[in-house]
Amino acid sequence: MKSPYIPATSEQREAMLKTLNLSSIDELFSAIPDKLKLKEDLKLPGPYSEYELKKEFQSLIRKNSDAASNTCFLGAGVYDHIIPSAVNHIIGRQEFYTSYTPYQAEISQGVLQAMFEYQTMIAELTGMDASNASVYDGASALYEAVLLAARYNNRSEVVVARSVNPEYRKTLSSVLRYSGITVREVGFNIDNDFGGTLDMSELSEAISENTAAVVVQSPNFFGILEDIKSVSEKAKEKRALLICVCDPISLAVFEAPGSLGADIAVGEAQPLGIPMSFGGPLLGYFAVKKPFIRRMPGRVVGQTTDTEGRRGYVLTLQAREQHIRREKATSNICTNQALCALAATVYLSLMGKRGLTEVASQCIDKSIYAYNTLLATDQVTEVFKSPFFREFVVKPKVSPDKLNKELLNDGIIGGYDLSGDYPELDGCWLVAVTEKRTKAEIDMFSEKVKRICQGGV
Amino acid sequence: MKSPYIPATSEQREAMLKTLNLSSIDELFSAIPDKLKLKEDLKLPGPYSEYELKKEFQSLIRKNSDAASNTCFLGAGVYDHIIPSAVNHIIGRQEFYTSYTPYQAEISQGVLQAMFEYQTMIAELTGMDASNASVYDGASALYEAVLLAARYNNRSEVVVARSVNPEYRKTLSSVLRYSGITVREVGFNIDNDFGGTLDMSELSEAISENTAAVVVQSPNFFGILEDIKSVSEKAKEKRALLICVCDPISLAVFEAPGSLGADIAVGEAQPLGIPMSFGGPLLGYFAVKKPFIRRMPGRVVGQTTDTEGRRGYVLTLQAREQHIRREKATSNICTNQALCALAATVYLSLMGKRGLTEVASQCIDKSIYAYNTLLATDQVTEVFKSPFFREFVVKPKVSPDKLNKELLNDGIIGGYDLSGDYPELDGCWLVAVTEKRTKAEIDMFSEKVKRICQGGV
Amino acid sequence: MRDERTIFEKSVENRIGYSLPESDVPKADIHSVFTENLIRKECPQLPEVSETDVIRHYTALSQRNFGVDSGFYPLGSCTMKYNPKINEDIASLNGFTQMHPLQDLQSAQGCLEVMYRMDKYLSEILGMERVSLQPAAGAQGELAGLMIIKAYHESRNDKKRVKIIVPDSSHGTNPASAALAGFEVVHIRSDERGCVDIKALEEVLDDTVAGLMLTNPNTLGLFEEDILKISEMVHRCGGLLYYDGANMNAVMGIARPGDMGFDIAHVNLHKTFSTPHGGGGPGAGPIGVSKELVPFLPVPVIEKKGDSYVLDYDRPLSIGSIKSFYGNFSVIVKALSYILTMGPRGLKTVSETAVLNANYVRKKLEDVFEIPYNRICMHEFVLSASRQAENDITALDLAKNLIDKGFHPPTVYFPLIVKEAMMIEPTETESPETLDAFIGAMRELAELAKENPELLKNAPKNTYVTRLDEVKAARNPVLKWSR
């Protein structure tokens, strides 16, 4: 078949076969047993020409309601933040996006230096000593962290707050299933002043000499800030490691986990300039304190010098990795999320310290405004009393599921229905409000919620 | 005002002023008479942040019906062809689009070589000896050509077929208004077998010893092929130059003007990978036979060698240009349409000789199919008998204006209403059908036309 | 590594780089549809290459080119400022790029609103009554403007006005456009301060003068201090004033050509308004005119009628069209995006910073280079390599050495009235650190020109090609590739 992506012409193919003393392409496959050879074409559509392809995908996206044409109040781990245009212009440079993992350092200084800068930024945001060059997503970052901890202190239990993102906890349980590590979950306060934060007394009970690590998320899945410092103290008492899951934008204004006793900080860096993309690719970040540097999973870039003494960068500490240590590696990860890490690096460079703080502040201001506006409708009620970041829980008079479906008709992507993950929060609704939302949109949102709840759609 | 596009901080500004021994920015403007200095801010909106800006423009484009979401049968000089994705990926490289005219050849070999390749392709398509590196559009290419001709043979009349694009003729008349050159127009056949082609006997009469050039377009504005060869013979008789306006896609299958006696070939190269963009930027091409090379307007790239004897490219024949010859220059053009010329070069490289022929053939096949299908509705009638390329004239039972308005409701951008430019073709409709249209779209189009004409919208 | 081949030399018979839908209508036999003499005998010899070939070829070419994103680009008179990326995104929306210029205007109200607003905003910035967006570049704006001057005088039956005056420092497009519009061009000299010589002007002003073209600040980067006087003089004798707005970046929000007495002004959107230059174009050169000249504007003019925007072609005094349709629309979209991004305060800061940056560089170079008109300049200044010329180092040598140091050279040998001219325009988008680096490089070159001039003779060395033989190119022009 002729294709613009396969340059060898049939004349050239013939000539190459001749060089090989072969008379047909089939002979190249003589090592494959005859009975394995497909006798018919694969049952696939195509070929599509470029323009037909475009039309085909246009017809697919017509079946989607996206957050560009609808107003998004959904978060729950993936957020609709503003992405500066310059980000895509950089990651769209072929030198970046069509290159492989930088095995050959001398012609990969671009990716390598960018990853070095990424590591620096993540370490700075989290207050940790070092970061790797990314893992798949927040969930996989978490399981890598737990595995590190269990191997480090040779313990077999991990204590996880139920206020940690349920997707992460599900993934963790799956991956730990055959590891000999068990998960012990700790509940959260509901009706008291600390509503929405993890239950400290339950935590104290849960931690033991066999606890490899304690996992806490802040802001937690409900958007509520946890008291990491106290958790840290409890963990340290039993010499368990502390693993913190933090939102990177919140770290512009909230204390870094590294300053609060965390040994490992992990999380989802999608909010840093990466589109939601129906959940992937995301960007798992992974940062540690010094003792754990040589135990990190995945790629790490280090600074060094060339033969002329000039600064340069290489993949380093490879002795940890699977391609050298095989089954003894710190992780199996090979391909990571480099281009997303580059996007985050460009995003953080553009935002700078002021910009990121501005984003975080607006998330606070706008989510508080939305919270108050919603409560003022009298159609939703308060669930937790604790202060939150970007996201909050309320209980509307009609079910979240029904509410969301109705809102969609008005061009609004509603909040997350907590009923499935938290039976005790049946009917509760997790609403996210980023800097991208305007007062007008929030007012409209509250108005629609009010009307739907009042049955007057 | 703080802006991401103005890096100097206020501290740095202060320091710079100090270096200049100035105490305020105002002092920099002391040469400007006080009474000229604006006392108030300009009355302009803004500043908009990037995201607000995007929303603002989104709301503007919502007021447009574009040819991506509607089906376009409109041409009349600007065409809706397929543009391969790779074109934009190349012209989106900053090294190309953010650079200036290649005055400094050694760091501009990219643009220079690309323009050299563009010149080669245009010369090849048109069968001419040389091409310049672009002018603004087809219309300006035409007036430049007429000015060249009049200066060359020192004559003061130009004979122009009325079947030449009316936009071009209007522009030509405007620009010639103060030049001492008069335009004499030649009509076209209507009711005979040569319907739609220029009237040869009228042409013979029009050409005189004072004719600087004859201008003919083929395919002409009605999509109909002209007999360039005969026109050429008539022009040569009186030693007038022949200027041909040709569509570059049609040149894949139709004889090149250079082989038919044209001295100058000009036209609109927008169909070569350049979006319609509401009429701009377009791409004027300009090609000539040898005697006229040093009389061309605009930039020309030439091949040369560097100090090591290696092949390289420079802007050349600059002695023709305004920055050297000032009022004696061959033209006033300075900035041209380089990036569009690059797009055309990439387009032609991708298409290659087979691809361009395929595009041209499909234009022929699909426009013939559309013509026959429309006529078969019995609601439109034939106007001209001559064969056409990509575009044809019919006369529908309802006025083109009404038809177009109705069609738009069905997502169709209808043809061009000829009534304004050609009173004798009142009620006639110029319909373009490119390779982009499918049989289904054409059938739907005919069906809608039929229904509208039958009054059953 | 080094691959000198053109795309044609990479062609392989039968290779393809396209992908088109298969036709789903009956195939016509072209030989039976068209007469044989119309049909091309030999297919045009376009390259036969794959998409990979094309992408690699032009990517490699791009790597031999220097853009604003590559580094400092102080090309005087060209205003090579940074082009915000968002403008590119906006202009590439289907809702703009996929619009046909002739479609029903009710279905193109978004496009018309873009143009209507740009007309208004540019009028405000220029201090003019109305703006036409039709001209595709500065030079075409000049042509339109000069035609308006002609039409204006003719409308008053004043046929003797055949001359346009231009200063000797003016850009070549000015006289060239004047000639194209059918005028006789009269050059006048600049005075010792680099400005219009009032005496010289006085001498040529009479009732054959149609108008004066002026760049202000002029191409030396100097504001014409006597502009009010000049304007008064020209008007008194019945002429009009044309403003070449290539240098608007110096005065936005500070002073307006309309207030200075100019009757017509063009702006180069690809300079002041940050639309990228595309390796030579496309640009856009809208022209603004005073109230009196509005009737002469090119057609169409965009008007608002009730809630709708319409195109007005019915303008008997109009000069007509100087280009198809309505101008370089995409470029206009980018410029609108830029204006909205900056707002009135932002545009003023742009000019202030551009002027500050230019003066800073000037100050830091004045002890080592000759600066013929050395006083506070506007957004750019012109230095002369005349001191260096004593050691046989030309402006061109300095330019080529700057390339090796990672900078795009300034404009050289323009304006014509300064010997060994280097015209330096840093723009507001450059940081003080970048300016300092450039100043450092220039000072180093000045030092070398004194101490070790021969070291400067072979630049550039770090480029894909070394110095190119321009004479050879012009003497025996090779303008296309051939087998």
Place this chain on the structure above:
Amino acid sequence: MRDERTIFEKSVENRIGYSLPESDVPKADIHSVFTENLIRKECPQLPEVSETDVIRHYTALSQRNFGVDSGFYPLGSCTMKYNPKINEDIASLNGFTQMHPLQDLQSAQGCLEVMYRMDKYLSEILGMERVSLQPAAGAQGELAGLMIIKAYHESRNDKKRVKIIVPDSSHGTNPASAALAGFEVVHIRSDERGCVDIKALEEVLDDTVAGLMLTNPNTLGLFEEDILKISEMVHRCGGLLYYDGANMNAVMGIARPGDMGFDIAHVNLHKTFSTPHGGGGPGAGPIGVSKELVPFLPVPVIEKKGDSYVLDYDRPLSIGSIKSFYGNFSVIVKALSYILTMGPRGLKTVSETAVLNANYVRKKLEDVFEIPYNRICMHEFVLSASRQAENDITALDLAKNLIDKGFHPPTVYFPLIVKEAMMIEPTETESPETLDAFIGAMRELAELAKENPELLKNAPKNTYVTRLDEVKAARNPVLKWSR
């Protein structure tokens, strides 16, 4: 020109590179909302730079990087084929990028259809029953597959199967993933033909074996001719077969892992299906399974219910989730775009051409390089620089010299069983001319290694940095920039 600074070293206090809407809601006092100990004492020290700074900085970095569009990239095992530009355009449509994974599924039917179709198409290509798109890369696919193996045996109450067998030529992720899934790893040697040593396999097969992981063609680029026998042996002893699909580019439309007897297979979309590798990721590593193993697939599984696509989480035997949500969706879109572009015939031509190209290069190098298993190979082959090593020229030296000649080097020192290995995978997107250029370069290097080996010791020279000290980097790791 040379600018070694990091973005942090370009920071200037108070400079900004962002542009955000101003907040239009009341400002909360963060100190009254949150307790003091939650609030950060010191702002994170991010760079303070302008957009121009950022664009120039990362543009300059990009210019120090080599991509597929820069040239030939025969990195064995990585399938560095050209990435069609249209795939990027399609994946960047708002209708895909701006979708939230948790929004009402009725409002995301387009996304679900993309995934449903990819499940079907990949199943067909692999000869499997169903596919999960969840794994983010090959290694995560392996992990999921091995967990399925574990779950399968456990579901049958077969708890003694604790071992996974991998050949010594296997990729490091195989044993690493097996360990992560809680298995004991057993390595077996390859035979003299470079394939699984049947005897060695025989020896380790018993009822403690959970499965065998195999790459086919293997990492030597050789098809495991005895695959049916191997599969029969493993199955007979109660084990399962896992297919590492990194090398699928050799056999699309020609043979299918499912038909070979494999029970589970992953494919790397960022290799075979042409999604760009992004400088290290993201990729996608979907896994396909046989009918028997469908119940164990990760959740959710996409099903069609009437006219709608739905997500099925209610799968009691499922291994659960190994990643958030549904996989690297954007990458999946690009791969779907690729499959539709090629169609069934196209994919077959891809594999045929990839194999032809590899054999052509092998043939043209076999007289000057040692090729340990020199027979018809599949899409890649491994040569050894052992002859050159006699003159002290290593595979690494050859690699670094290729850089200076404009090529990305092949994979070196893998697989581990070949000394001084260079693993060459040209892919089908390379033209014969490019292959010839590479062959020429390799032959020239072989010649130099014989005649003038010292000339090869200092490469690369034409790069931004020369050879880098990796030992230093690892000994005293500097993993972040600090003041």
